[in-house]
Amino acid sequence: MRKSLLALAAGILLAGSVSAASAADKLKVGFIYLGPIGDLGWTYQHELARQALVKEFGDKIETTYLENVPEGPDAERAIEQLVRAGNKLIFTTSFGYMDPTLKVAKKYPNVHFEHATGYKRDKNMSTYSSKWYQGRYIQGLIAAKMSKSGVLGYIGSFPIPEVVSGINATMIAAQSINPNIKVKIIWANTWFDPGKEADAAKALIDQGADVIMQHTDSPAAMQIASERGKLAFGQDSEMIKFGPKTQLTSILDTWAPYYIARVKAELDGTWKSEDTWGGLDSHMFAMAPYTNMPDDVKKIAEDAQAAITAGKLHPFKCPVIGQDGKEIECKGGANLADGQILGMNFYVKGIDDKLPGK
Amino acid sequence: MQLVLEKRAERSNTIALVSPLIAIGLTIVTMTILFAILGKNPLLALHAYFIAPLTDGYSLQEIAVKATPLVMIAIGLSLCYLANAWNIGAEGQFLIGAVAGSWIAVKTQGTDAGAWVLPAMLLVAAAAGAVYALIPAICKVKFGASEILTSLMLVYVADLLLDYLVRGPWRDPNGFNFPTTAEFDPVATVPLLIEGGRLHLGSIIALLVVAAAAILLGRTIKGFEIRVVGAAPRAARFGGFNANQLVILTFAVSGALAGLAGIIEVAGPVGHLQPGISPGYGFTAIIVAFLGRLNPLGILIAGLFLALTFIGGEQAQIAMKIPLDVTKVFQGILLFYVLACDSLILYRFKLVFPNRQVARGAG
Numbered sequence: 001m002r003k004s005l006l007a008l009a010a011g012i013l014l015a016g017s018v019s020a021a022s023a024a025d026k027l028k029v030g031f032i033y034l035g036p037i038g039d040l041g042w043t044y045q046h047e048l049a050r051q052a053l054v055k056e057f058g059d060k061i062e063t064t065y066l067e068n069v070p071e072g073p074d075a076e077r078a079i080e081q082l083v084r085a086g087n088k089l090i091f092t093t094s095f096g097y098m099d100p101t102l103k104v105a106k107k108y109p110n111v112h113f114e115h116a117t118g119y120k121r122d123k124n125m126s127t128y129s130s131k132w133y134q135g136r137y138i139q140g141l142i143a144a145k146m147s148k149s150g151v152l153g154y155i156g157s158f159p160i161p162e163v164v165s166g167i168n169a170t171m172i173a174a175q176s177i178n179p180n181i182k183v184k185i186i187w188a189n190t191w192f193d194p195g196k197e198a199d200a201a202k203a204l205i206d207q208g209a210d211v212i213m214q215h216t217d218s219p220a221a222m223q224i225a226s227e228r229g230k231l232a233f234g235q236d237s238e239m240i241k242f243g244p245k246t247q248l249t250s251i252l253d254t255w256a257p258y259y260i261a262r263v264k265a266e267l268d269g270t271w272k273s274e275d276t277w278g279g280l281d282s283h284m285f286a287m288a289p290y291t292n293m294p295d296d297v298k299k300i301a302e303d304a305q306a307a308i309t310a311g312k313l314h315p316f317k318c319p320v321i322g323q324d325g326k327e328i329e330c331k332g333g334a335n336l337a338d339g340q341i342l343g344m345n346f347y348v349k350g351i352d353d354k355l356p357g358k
Numbered sequence: 359m360q361l362v363l364e365k366r367a368e369r370s371n372t373i374a375l376v377s378p379l380i381a382i383g384l385t386i387v388t389m390t391i392l393f394a395i396l397g398k399n400p401l402l403a404l405h406a407y408f409i410a411p412l413t414d415g416y417s418l419q420e421i422a423v424k425a426t427p428l429v430m431i432a433i434g435l436s437l438c439y440l441a442n443a444w445n446i447g448a449e450g451q452f453l454i455g456a457v458a459g460s461w462i463a464v465k466t467q468g469t470d471a472g473a474w475v476l477p478a479m480l481l482v483a484a485a486a487g488a489v490y491a492l493i494p495a496i497c498k499v500k501f502g503a504s505e506i507l508t509s510l511m512l513v514y515v516a517d518l519l520l521d522y523l524v525r526g527p528w529r530d531p532n533g534f535n536f537p538t539t540a541e542f543d544p545v546a547t548v549p550l551l552i553e554g555g556r557l558h559l560g561s562i563i564a565l566l567v568v569a570a571a572a573i574l575l576g577r578t579i580k581g582f583e584i585r586v587v588g589a590a591p592r593a594a595r596f597g598g599f600n601a602n603q604l605v606i607l608t609f610a611v612s613g614a615l616a617g618l619a620g621i622i623e624v625a626g627p628v629g630h631l632q633p634g635i636s637p638g639y640g641f642t643a644i645i646v647a648f649l650g651r652l653n654p655l656g657i658l659i660a661g662l663f664l665a666l667t668f669i670g671g672e673q674a675q676i677a678m679k680i681p682l683d684v685t686k687v688f689q690g691i692l693l694f695y696v697l698a699c700d701s702l703i704l705y706r707f708k709l710v711f712p713n714r715q716v717a718r719g720a721g
Contacts, residue, residue: 030676036682064675064676064679065675066672066675066676066682067675067681067682068682070634070637071632071634072628072632072634072635072636072637073623073627073628073635073637074424074637076556076627077420077423077424077556077669077672078672080416081672081673081676082676084416085673085676085677095536096632096634099541099629099630107554119534158535158536158537159525159535160534160535160536161534161535164535189521342534343534345534345535356525356526
């Protein structure tokens with residue numbers, strides 16, 4: 001008995017030291033995920049990018065993730081656990097991790113942090129996000145063309161600038177096709193809750209919407225639209241298998257190029273704190289194939305995508321008219337300034353909804 | 359031959375002591391099999407869960423931080439449950455405490471308010487939690503409404519109130535519409551005990567609460583009253599104890615403790631008010647209260663133990679790449695065995711040999 005216990009202890013010690021030795025020369029990269037890796041939306045796309053990192057760098061890196069980390073008191077501990085496990089580059093992949101990431105970053109100046117979609121930075125803490133409003137603009141064009149009732153249904157998550165700018169870009173594009181288009185908005189107050197998202201989709205369809213758009217992460221709305229014979233856009237990931245006859249396109253979060261670039265910089269010793277806000281031109285996101293639409297609509301979408309990628313078309317080209325009919329001050333020359341879009345806190349003309357909390 | 363459970367003549371004190379150990383033993387056996395099926399080294403995995411978090415100061419601190427709200431809430435709940443009053447809404451009282459305390463923090467933000475801010479926040483939070491818990495208590499005493507339902511439903515009311523406040527009136531003006539208040543001023547923050555760590559004054563308060571509860575239950579008439587009303591309501595009536603008064607009292611105390619835990623969490627580890635400040639502390643505390651056998655010291659141990667499984671689960675995810683779901687299975691199996699083994703305190707296994715002749719006749 002005693003012998004087996006000794007062997008057991010030795011086994012634990014040996015196994016521990018072996019893994020420590022082989023890990024010493026590898027760069028450890030950590031990830032904090034908001035949802036489960038199988039959410040088929042936001043977290044899933046980050047997980048795909050992590051897998052792409054493993055494929056790209058192989059033995060040079062070791063990756064670790066913590067999934068389902070709530071944006072509350074546990075987040076700081078989860079991030080610090082990754083630091084203490086030797087991770088030198090840590091991606092925290094949701095807005096709510098901003099303050100916890102900053103706290104841990106201040107405590108460990110030699111570890112580099114990458115925070116998705118936030119606005120606080122530090123010497124060792126970068127932020128990265130995408131110009132999703134560009135994709136929303138394309139969706140607005142398609143939606144206005146495809147809607148027979150002239151009513152679009154929009155499931156919002158939280159009334160934060162990223163979501164508000166998406167709604168506005170959709171509306172501006174849709175109005176360019178059909179000046180009388182209506183957008184009905186339901187705030188789900190969640191990023192991921194298939195039950196609530198499905199209820200929102202049903203309510204929107206009952207109110208006459210025949211094209212459903214969403215800023216929440218699950219395929220629930222797509223499934224409802226599919227059941228009711230309506231059309232819908234996916235979100236974050238390819239959702240065509242939930243609505244083969246329903247999905248028009250989807251904004252795909254393609255984080256892999258950015259993650260690969262940042263890990264490469266870390267390996268080369270050239271990592272710097274940056275604020276990255278990439279669009280279609282820098283492949284921070286992509287559009288899923290344009291499906292379930294006639295060729296002329298597809299052409300409109302493809303032309304718009306090409307024009308935005310080439311920098312010839314800007315969704316927030318001035319003049320932008322606010323909800324009250326007054327022109328929004330144009331701080332970026334020909335277009336709204338990036339800061340105005342990043343902090344967008346107003347609706348454009350024609351949106352029949354009150355911004356929550358305003 | 360048949361295996362049946364038979365009620366013991368009296369509760370077995372030996373089993374009461376060893377049943378948690380049996381439960382842990384059975385959990386380890388089950389998890390070893392599960393880890394082996396998953397292709398993970400069971401010894402390393404168990405080491406990551408149970409041993410590694412106990413071997414460095416950082417993890418010990420984190421265990422204490424995680425256990426603090428659980429223990430505080432569970433102590434209050436245990437008083438209720440001992441007195442046969444079923445407060446299921448500690449989560450709501452926790453949130454209301456957090457909201458009420460944050461009110462002072464938000465209103466004094468940026469002013470030169472002095473050191474009175476934090477004590478005032480703690481007091482207001484405890485009072486608010488108590489008042490909120492009194493709603494179901496009074497409804498029960500006056501109208502006979504089920505306190506289980508009313509206290510549970512008030513959780514959602516508290517949740518939505520918090521949601522409204524951080525999205526509306528209390529929203530950080532510089533926060534880009536994100537649903538959170540601005541970070542609290544230093545005078546509105548629970549002080550840390552160790553520089554650079556996360557251990558805060560709240561853990562000391564939790565220990566004081568445990569000690570106070572132990573004295574209350576073990577040394578005072580009130581404590582005796584609580585236990586008698588719960589264990590033998592008829593005897594208590596003959597003894598002149600007023601059960602209704604005790605419902606009110608225990609609900610108020612447990613609400614106050616939950617409210618206090620709420621503001622300590624917000625003004626401590628979180629640092630601002632936001633939705634999702636509680637990953638279900640109020641509900642997990644119910645488990646802690648029963649795991650600790652409604653005994654203050656037991657609750658302290660149970661709270662620390664449950665915190666250990668959270669921290670260990672994270673370390674297992676990192677060190678062994680064990681999915682989070684396995685951690686949840688692990689916690690579930692553990693609770694299952696603990697409760698299953700506890701039934702052996704009042705029952706015992708017995709082999710029953712059926713009458714052979716009947717067996718033959720039937721065959």
